[in-house]
Amino acid sequence: MNTTPFPPELTLYYSPKACSLAPHIVLEESGLRYSARSVNIRAGEHRGADYLLLNPSGTVPSLAIGEQILTESQALLTYLADLVPERELLPRPGTLARARAHEWMNFISSSLHPAYRAVFRPQSYGGDSPEAVESVRVRGQERLLHALKTVEQRLSGNIYALGNAFSAVDAYLFVFYLWSFDERLGCEMPERSRYRALAHLVWQRNSVRKVVARERGVRPYELPIEFTGADASTTEVA
Known part of the structure; x- marks a missing residue:
């Protein structure tokens, strides 16, 4: 059984002006509550032990959904859009x-x-x-x-x-x-x-x-x- 509350607790891990800017914008468009935490790629924070524990691939962005982690920009964009179908951030599935x-x-x-x-x-x-x-x-x-x-x-x-x-x-x-x-x-x-x-x-x-x-x-x-x-x-x- 899925025990993730709705709306889930969302935290975006992003790097300024990286491809993570796209889900960052969509999160803001969604109207959902979320936290945004920067990961300094230039300082190598994405290869640090703390971030690799969160996302072993060391990529940015990552989206914490409660205790789960979702990676890859397209996956984040799709998931976030589907959380708020009334916002029409993506067309309906199956079309x-x-x-x-x-x-x-x-x-x-x-x-x-x-x-x-x-x-x-x-x-x-x-x-x-x-x-x-x-x-x-x-x-x-x-x-x-x-x-x-x-x-x-x-x-x-x-x-x-x-x-x-x-x-x-x-x-x-x-x-x-x-x-x-x-x-x-x-x-x-x-x-x-x-x-x-x-x-x-x-x-x-x-x-x-x-x-x-x-x-x-x-x-x-x-x-x-x-x-x-x-x-x-x-x-x-x-």
Whole structure:
């Protein structure tokens, strides 16, 4: 028998401007009570004994649901959306629209995110070989440009990823729009007017601004000037 109370006690373990930003936003959108605890990846806290006891894989995000732990962004987004079906953060299970939502999220996690990782941390794939690291970085740039063009194409005819209403998918896409302004990318971004329009709509949401402010209070990170104006903080990037 499931003895987890409803609503369950929720604690999100996140790192500022990481992919955990998406479930952080969805938690705020959900209206549920939750706690948010930062994990300093740059200081190696995700590899510390305390965090590994919580999540042996050492990945971020993690969601504590009572005494249980859920990991992987897509799983968190789906679980949280289903806790509050009245908020319509994802379409109903069993519908084609629901499958489309997972199609989007699978693409983000399997194509878009790894492409960024290959550019930001090519050594994680290339090891100690400078030639291999550089090859991974260049290939990552190529994959990233292709992935961003795919996002732009899939947004054709829609205001948001799934149509005319905000969903958890848009929160997920918003994270990687922010990443596209990182100077470490070293390549010119493709045309993305639809993606930009979606990101601007997401940025207008009170939940998004509240979460971003909370995360930047933990570790200030750069936001696109188009969101904040010329006085945006630029002390660090994710």
